[in-house]
Amino acid sequence: MRVLVTGGAGFIGSHLADALLARGDDVIVVDDLSAGRVARLDPQLTLHKVSITDAGALTAVVRASRPDLICHLAAQIDVRASVDFPAADAQVNVVGTVNVLEAARSVGARVLFASSGGALYGRDAPIPSREDVLPLPESPYGIAKYCAEQYIGLYNRLHGTSHSVLRLANVYGPRQDPAGDAGVITIFCASALAGGTPTIYGDGAQTRDYVHVGDTVNAFLAAADRGRPGTWNIGTGVEVSVLDLVAIIGDIGGRPLTPRFAHTRPGELLRSAVAVDRPASELGWRALTPLADGVRGVYHWIEAGAPDRAAC
Ligand SMILES: NC(=O)c1ccc[n+]([C@@H]2O[C@H](COP(=O)([O-])OP(=O)(O)OC[C@H]3O[C@@H](n4cnc5c(N)ncnc54)[C@H](O)[C@@H]3O)[C@@H](O)[C@H]2O)c1
Known part of the structure; x- marks a missing residue:
């Protein structure tokens, strides 16, 4: 597979890029290096220093590399910064995600989106929280992730895509x-x-709910291999x-x-804490560390x- 990882110079994205390379995939990284570091990347990877907020530049990279799959992890991840600067957060986490979806649409790529299990479910959600609980986020970051998820669901209905959502715990x-x-x-x-x-x-x-990055990467690989769309909590319960x-x-x-x-x-x-029976039954995945x-x-x-x- 040809896989483009947005946020691939970040913490989780760089481990994911390594795992994809190790299983023989072609990997392309898009990252604006606002928090990511080139030194995290395997030297054989191609890095495009592009912001997902720049729709034109992003689409040009996607059209040139023609990935089968886009793992979308690029994000503004600071919850407190999202409270102080909600518009800047939404620009990256909502508009940036729409740009990724449009770029993916231009080449027919599937998208796996890194959402949040910790920031989506509200304070009254039953613990462990199941995927079908109505999200009631407590921060602009959580709202932006939920909004981005809604776009993904919409694209699946409107355009017949098979995009999926992984709601990562901590x-x-x-x-x-x-x-x-x-x-x-x-x-x-x-x-x-x-x-x-x-x-x-x-x-x-x-x-x-603390989930190890190695287990998290394996969840992305399992979701990459499953063609059908879904929303899965990725945690330990x-x-x-x-x-x-x-x-x-x-x-x-x-x-x-x-x-x-x-x-x-x-x-x-x-x-x-997130309930994990759905990824176990649908992806055959569970946290092992x-x-x-x-x-x-x-x-x-x-x-x-x-x-x-x-x-x-
Ligand atoms: N770490 C967690 O516990 C956790 C939990 C839930 C969800 N997530 C999600 O997983 C993803 C990865 O998180 P992480 O912990 O690896 O964070 P990270 O900050 O290490 O990685 C995010 C990457 O995105 C890049 N980036 C930021 N804005 C960008 C932009 N406009 N254009 C291109 N690249 C941009 C950063 O440079 C960075 O390399 C994020 O989407 C985050 O919201 C993480």
């Missing part, structure tokens, strides 16, 4: 930016190694609290991690200097 693993503020596992591992004091917002009882993470990282580092507590951040969900093993991998990756080309 993905973690090597290459997640330890300097950024996406990824509590990376941040806490970095803090533990530096002998620092990680900050917990709230009492630490808030839960998330297990709630893990911030305090659980602190304990796991303390065990790995051989000394307890002592956090500092700060005020809860407005809009933060108290609980989140035990949390402690995955966190140990992140810890050792940071200990090794957080190399850009670390495997997952």
Whole structure:
């Protein structure tokens, strides 16, 4: 297959590009490098430094490379930035996705879209949240992802396409930016190694569903091989609290991690986990990496200097 990965120089996208290459696919990467890094990419990959907000440039790349499949991961991923700058968020996450869908339409490519399992389901959704719960996002980022999903559903009805949606829970693993503020596992591992004091917002009882990037990549591969459209939660179904993470990282580092507590951040969900029976039955996929093993991998990756080309 010829596969174009938008956001392919990012954390998840670069692992996905590696996995596609490893199974013999032709891979093309589109990334504006706003958060991505060239050093994450296998040197044999072709990178087009293009923004998905530039419809003309994007369509030119897609027409020239004629992919069978577009894995669409390029996004503005900072939830708090989406609250401060909702129009800028929508420009990338909504309009950018429409541009990807139009470019895909011009060559008949199928699209797999990286949506969010953590930001879509509202605070009253049953836990673990199933795909058929009505989304009630708590942020412009969540609204934009939901809106983009609606466009995908519309394109399938209007144009007979087979685009699909993967609602990713909290993905973690090597290459997640330890300097950024996406990824509590990376941040806490970095803090533990530096002998620092990680900050917990709230009492630490808030839960998330942490899914390893290797498992996440396998979900994309499974969805790529399934021709029919669908919407799948990609997570573990297990709630893990911030305090659980602190304990796991303390065990790995051989000394307890002592956090500092700060005020809860407005809009933060108290609980989140996604139901995973649908991807199991429809894609034959489930997360396989035990949390402690995955966190140990992140810890050792940071200990090794957080190399850009670390495997997952
Ligand atoms: N990491 C998670 O836990 C998580 C959870 C749910 C959903 N997702 C989704 O998965 C996808 C990948 O996330 P990630 O964690 O790898 O983030 P990331 O920031 O590492 O990757 C996103 C990539 O998109 C690129 N990008 C941003 N704006 C662009 C634009 N206008 N044009 C072209 N490229 C652009 C960035 O440079 C970056 O390389 C995103 O769509 C994100 O919303 C991630």
